[in-house]
Amino acid sequence: MSKLTKNRKLALEKLDKDKLYTIGEAAEVVKEITSAKFDASIDIDVRLGVDPRKANQMVRGVVTLPHGTGKDVKVLVLCTPEKEDEAKEAGADYVGLDDYIEKITGGWTDMDVIITMPPVMAKMGKLGRVLGPRGLMPNPKSGTVTMDIGKAVKEVKMGKIDFKVDKYGIVHTSIGKVSFTAEMIAENTRVFVNTIVKLKPTAAKGTYIKSIYLSSTMSPGIKLDAKVVDE
Numbered sequence: 001m002s003k004l005t006k007n008r009k010l011a012l013e014k015l016d017k018d019k020l021y022t023i024g025e026a027a028e029v030v031k032e033i034t035s036a037k038f039d040a041s042i043d044i045d046v047r048l049g050v051d052p053r054k055a056n057q058m059v060r061g062v063v064t065l066p067h068g069t070g071k072d073v074k075v076l077v078l079c080t081p082e083k084e085d086e087a088k089e090a091g092a093d094y095v096g097l098d099d100y101i102e103k104i105t106g107g108w109t110d111m112d113v114i115i116t117m118p119p120v121m122a123k124m125g126k127l128g129r130v131l132g133p134r135g136l137m138p139n140p141k142s143g144t145v146t147m148d149i150g151k152a153v154k155e156v157k158m159g160k161i162d163f164k165v166d167k168y169g170i171v172h173t174s175i176g177k178v179s180f181t182a183e184m185i186a187e188n189t190r191v192f193v194n195t196i197v198k199l200k201p202t203a204a205k206g207t208y209i210k211s212i213y214l215s216s217t218m219s220p221g222i223k224l225d226a227k228v229v230d231e
Contacts, residue, residue, distance in 0.1 A: 020225035025215045027186035030081040033219045040217035042176040047210040056203040067184040068159030070177030076111040090153035115152045134202035
């Protein structure tokens, strides 16, 4: 068993493990119990009462967090020449087509999001082996395959994230930074959780949201009251 560090012991002392916290309370506590010397990410884990192996119980969606994620998202746009200026003006970090496709084929994945356009998708097939396992493959459902390249880039830069339930029935993502105010963390959390609530599959029976935990990179998890998502 690993020995508790002094900082982790202090964090656990501030945390009531038997309490179900409201979103507002959890947002304040996660800041108090984080002792990292860097600007740690705020993570959320939502366990759902679904069977992800069944297509009619898959939960996947996109959400634009009101305060962004606090992360500098690297965006690659794969587009035809006439769309390059639009992509660059919107803030894309990398813009091109065949040269970047070749780089990716060789294993390059120094980006967080890839945005492309329908006419280019025919060239994307061979990239599935590299991009698929990393969750980087563009998808029309997430808004990353579109003719409105400029809008898509701006939304991603402003805090739009794509999420889906994993094979264990858990949705996990980062929704901010410890440097955010408690109010900003709470607002991002509410928007994210309420988005998941709206995505409940009709085939899902029983309790849909089983548990919600908020934590930072270096903190223990704080259990939220899953029945109170608006406080």
